[in-house]
Amino acid sequence: MAVTMNALKLNGRPPSLLYHRPRLIIVRAFSALLSPPSKAVVYDQQGPPDAVTRVVELPPVEMKENDVCVRMLAAPINPSDINRIEGVYPVRPPVPAVGGYEGVGEVYSLGSAVKDLSLGDWVIPSPPSSGTWQTYVVKEQSVWHKVNKDSPVEYAATVTVNPLSALRMLEDFTTLNSGDSIVQNGATSIVGQCIIQLAKYRGIHSINIIRDRAGSDEAKEMLKQLGADEVFTEGQLEVKNVKGLLTNVPEPALGFNCVGGNFATLILKFLRQGGTMVTYGGMSKKPVTVSASSFIFKDLSLRGFWLQKWLTSDKAKECRHMIDYLLRLAKEGKLKYEMELVPFDNFHVALDKALGKLGSHPKQVLTF
Amino acid sequence: MAVTMNALKLNGRPPSLLYHRPRLIIVRAFSALLSPPSKAVVYDQQGPPDAVTRVVELPPVEMKENDVCVRMLAAPINPSDINRIEGVYPVRPPVPAVGGYEGVGEVYSLGSAVKDLSLGDWVIPSPPSSGTWQTYVVKEQSVWHKVNKDSPVEYAATVTVNPLSALRMLEDFTTLNSGDSIVQNGATSIVGQCIIQLAKYRGIHSINIIRDRAGSDEAKEMLKQLGADEVFTEGQLEVKNVKGLLTNVPEPALGFNCVGGNFATLILKFLRQGGTMVTYGGMSKKPVTVSASSFIFKDLSLRGFWLQKWLTSDKAKECRHMIDYLLRLAKEGKLKYEMELVPFDNFHVALDKALGKLGSHPKQVLTF
Numbered sequence: 001m002a003v004t005m006n007a008l009k010l011n012g013r014p015p016s017l018l019y020h021r022p023r024l025i026i027v028r029a030f031s032a033l034l035s036p037p038s039k040a041v042v043y044d045q046q047g048p049p050d051a052v053t054r055v056v057e058l059p060p061v062e063m064k065e066n067d068v069c070v071r072m073l074a075a076p077i078n079p080s081d082i083n084r085i086e087g088v089y090p091v092r093p094p095v096p097a098v099g100g101y102e103g104v105g106e107v108y109s110l111g112s113a114v115k116d117l118s119l120g121d122w123v124i125p126s127p128p129s130s131g132t133w134q135t136y137v138v139k140e141q142s143v144w145h146k147v148n149k150d151s152p153v154e155y156a157a158t159v160t161v162n163p164l165s166a167l168r169m170l171e172d173f174t175t176l177n178s179g180d181s182i183v184q185n186g187a188t189s190i191v192g193q194c195i196i197q198l199a200k201y202r203g204i205h206s207i208n209i210i211r212d213r214a215g216s217d218e219a220k221e222m223l224k225q226l227g228a229d230e231v232f233t234e235g236q237l238e239v240k241n242v243k244g245l246l247t248n249v250p251e252p253a254l255g256f257n258c259v260g261g262n263f264a265t266l267i268l269k270f271l272r273q274g275g276t277m278v279t280y281g282g283m284s285k286k287p288v289t290v291s292a293s294s295f296i297f298k299d300l301s302l303r304g305f306w307l308q309k310w311l312t313s314d315k316a317k318e319c320r321h322m323i324d325y326l327l328r329l330a331k332e333g334k335l336k337y338e339m340e341l342v343p344f345d346n347f348h349v350a351l352d353k354a355l356g357k358l359g360s361h362p363k364q365v366l367t368f
Numbered sequence: 369m370a371v372t373m374n375a376l377k378l379n380g381r382p383p384s385l386l387y388h389r390p391r392l393i394i395v396r397a398f399s400a401l402l403s404p405p406s407k408a409v410v411y412d413q414q415g416p417p418d419a420v421t422r423v424v425e426l427p428p429v430e431m432k433e434n435d436v437c438v439r440m441l442a443a444p445i446n447p448s449d450i451n452r453i454e455g456v457y458p459v460r461p462p463v464p465a466v467g468g469y470e471g472v473g474e475v476y477s478l479g480s481a482v483k484d485l486s487l488g489d490w491v492i493p494s495p496p497s498s499g500t501w502q503t504y505v506v507k508e509q510s511v512w513h514k515v516n517k518d519s520p521v522e523y524a525a526t527v528t529v530n531p532l533s534a535l536r537m538l539e540d541f542t543t544l545n546s547g548d549s550i551v552q553n554g555a556t557s558i559v560g561q562c563i564i565q566l567a568k569y570r571g572i573h574s575i576n577i578i579r580d581r582a583g584s585d586e587a588k589e590m591l592k593q594l595g596a597d598e599v600f601t602e603g604q605l606e607v608k609n610v611k612g613l614l615t616n617v618p619e620p621a622l623g624f625n626c627v628g629g630n631f632a633t634l635i636l637k638f639l640r641q642g643g644t645m646v647t648y649g650g651m652s653k654k655p656v657t658v659s660a661s662s663f664i665f666k667d668l669s670l671r672g673f674w675l676q677k678w679l680t681s682d683k684a685k686e687c688r689h690m691i692d693y694l695l696r697l698a699k700e701g702k703l704k705y706e707m708e709l710v711p712f713d714n715f716h717v718a719l720d721k722a723l724g725k726l727g728s729h730p731k732q733v734l735t736f
Contacts, residue, residue, distance in 0.1 A: 291650065296674045299674065
């Protein structure tokens with residue numbers, strides 16, 4: 001009951017439910033803990049995110065004894081969040097739904113049976129789960145993973161999707177040893193930047209392919225600063241033997257494709273005999289095209305990676321160790337990527353930026 | 369020396385070398401065993417097989433103590449034999465070379481150190497090796513695998529390439545249990561026919577895709593006689609949901625592609641979540657095209673199979689057990705496919721048929 005009272009006091013006023021349902025008042029006043037009302041990005045149907053989302057105040061939620069109410073601190077807008085709202089993602093939360101899938105918050109109130117968390121702890125939903133674009137999230141205690149409060153908040157908010165994908169993809173397909181190399185396209189994406197840094201940290205070389213565009217020299221420089229060994233634009237790779245361009249980097253055994261089309265073909269050209277290409281995105285919306293001889297004589301394997309599938313597998317129990325590892329690297333400055341922090345009140349501006357309607361912008365991270 | 373004399377007598381005349389190099393006659397007469405001269409299909413350079421091959425008589429070969437001379441009985445013309453001569457195969461025997469890669473023969477003479485083979489034994493080169501299109505083949509004893517003389521000669525001649533590929537592909541990529549299913553295109557090929565029968569023998573269903581063409585009804589009937597559960601032409605699969613066409617056959621976990629283009633796409637459509645497609649040929653010369661979502665959300669894996677690579681791997685030691693198994697099935701009538709036996713003297717007619725210059729013909733098997 002101490003927790004309950006504390007929560008109600010923090011909330012500043014008794015939950016409105018108490019007034020609306022007078023017959024329940026006695027039972028609830030002594031047994032039920034309610035969250036504060038929550039300001040949330042809600043969509044009632046799938047569709048264009050800028051059309052179907054609205055910011056509304058959700059009523060308080062009655063908490064069960066194992067529930068934890070978390071006041072969100074930061075949550076990003078990821079492409080997969082947009083795809084979920086658009087309805088083009090294979091797994092769709094039932095509507096109406098609150099947007100967002102990862103983020104960090106601090107424990108605001110605790111159900112009576114919660115033992116391992118305390119008020120003020122920083123926690124992230126791990127595995128990530130729907131509904132982080134709101135001021136207060138109530139979920140069962142097992143959902144929440146406590147993280148060090150000295151973690152940079154924007155990295156704690158974003159660690160469970162992109163950096164975790166990068167780490168898994170380096171682990172799950174081929175055994176890489178120090179001195180080996182990988183090749184990737186879409187290298188300026190956050191996953192791409194994480195792959196460069198995580199590979200470097202293990203002594204693994206990276207060969208990176210980016211688009212030809214204004215600013216590609218700056219992008220090259222940025223990736224090299226992160227530890228990229230080789231960075232090529234698509235245009236530079238219009239040669240008969242792309243491997244001839246490599247200096248002091250061995251032929252890669254593993255490649256990562258998030259673009260498709262010719263960018264995927266370039267990965268296949270770089271791969272060594274028996275190599276593996278992992279597709280985790282299709283930004284160009286063009287398919288991957290492969291000759292029969294690449295399979296038969298070059299013995300290439302083509303696989304896919306989907307974080308959500310991994311998170312529902314047996315291996316997912318490693319998830320929290322990996323998060324701690326990644327946040328430690330972030331704190332030490334060994335894992336970094338550009339983000340733009342945007343107050344939650346400006347959600348629709350951040351969304352427009354994430355949708356690419358306002359030119360090129362870094363990852364948008366909502367702050368609460 | 370008994371062996372030597374026997375060999376010389378069987379040959380019917382002393383090797384011509386004895387006459388041409390009189391200074392060596394005494395040494396050779398007592399120490400060297402020579403093969404008979406061999407009538408062989410030779411090519412001096414890579415190129416169109418009908419232009420670069422010629423039938424010549426090769427001089428006798430001096431046999432070492434571990435060598436075995438085999439009088440060939442039968443050897444097929446496989447597409448890979450043609451590719452080797454054309455020079456489009458990744459591994460090219462040094463020229464001049466004798467064509468052919470598999471076949472069966474009987475032991476004609478033995479080097480003095482050969483213990484495990486006797487004159488008249490039936491043997492096949494296992495792993496297969498170059499130069500079977502000739503009347504006498506001399507190779508080291510470890511090359512030869514003795515097979516039962518009650519094996520059908522045309523199956524003994526052809527077992528180490530196509531049926532072995534079919535068996536390996538059913539074994540090496542996915543664990544299949546009775547009641548599971550596979551899907552394949554190019555189902556009328558010999559590998560395709562073997563897959564149907566070997567799958568059936570293990571209680572595994574097969575879904576088969578063939579071309580729309582005159583005679584496709586007969587082809588369907590033929591494949592069903594072999595044990596095919598489902599046979600579709602490409603045209604029949606121009607529907608939104610190909611899996612809706614399956615009755616009493618589960619979604620396949622494994623697919624085999626030897627065609628490419630739309631025929632490969634159809635395999636991918638049939639495969640179940642997490643399935644694997646193995647490419648072992650590219651008859652249409654069209655590439656395999658795959659969407660990003662097939663990799664990411666459907667979690668498909670795409671692999672390749674090349675018998676020659678398998679034969680140089682650790683697993684190749686299983687090769688001879690597998691040959692015995694396959695020949696037993698062939699003898700029992702559980703593994704069959706159409707072949708046309710052609711006397712070696714008609715090699716160039718058989719070659720033209722194998723090249724498709726004379727319409728559609730069964731597998732050409734040279735007999736000696």
